[in-house]
Amino acid sequence: MEMFEEIRQQAAAAVEEICSAAKLQRGQILVVGCSTSEVCGDKIGTNSNVEVAQVLVNAIYKTLKEKGIFLAAQCCEHLNRAIVVEAAAVPFQEIVNVIPQPKAGGSFATFTYKELENPVVVEEIKADAGIDIGETLIGMHLKKVAVPVRLVNNRIGCAHLTAARSRGKFIGGERAVYDHDKM
DSSP, X not given: OHHHHHHHHHHHHHHHHHHHHTTOOTTOXXXXXXXXXXXXXXXXXXXOOHHHHHHHHHXXXXXXXXXXXXXXXXXXXXXXXXXXXXXXXXXXXOEEOOOOBTTBBOHHHHHHHHHSSSEEEESOOOBSEEEEESSOOOGGGBOSEEEEEOOSSOEETTEEEEEEEEEOOOOSGGXXXXXXXXX
């Protein structure tokens, strides 16, 4: 279907762009919040679409897996925005017992749970960068210093994209010396 191919291309392009802008490395984590309702042109939380989620997860997960970057999928508010992620990405996190469903977790998190090799759900994460598809509010799952990234690829379907990377805190005051490669 033409719409699905467009969504796949938009998602892959946005992920490539944020990985480059954030200088993500193997083993780091990209958190993605996604409203499939918004992608389809509906109000967030009103029309969860499993088929759209499947296209998005396949494109995003494939792109990240090739780079060795972990996908962390934010659940919807019905699961308190918990995170679906590979167990290897969070070896010391406390795992919670829930399996996302389209109406309790959202279609994107549901399909991510089905696609990952060894999925777990955690209540929170501190990701290195993120993409918010449809303004689902991923900020709570980014490391402390989040830096907005203006993507050229700023839409998937009808949904607006917001992206961010993180950087280490600057500490030490005026006499401190900083590594400009980490900014």
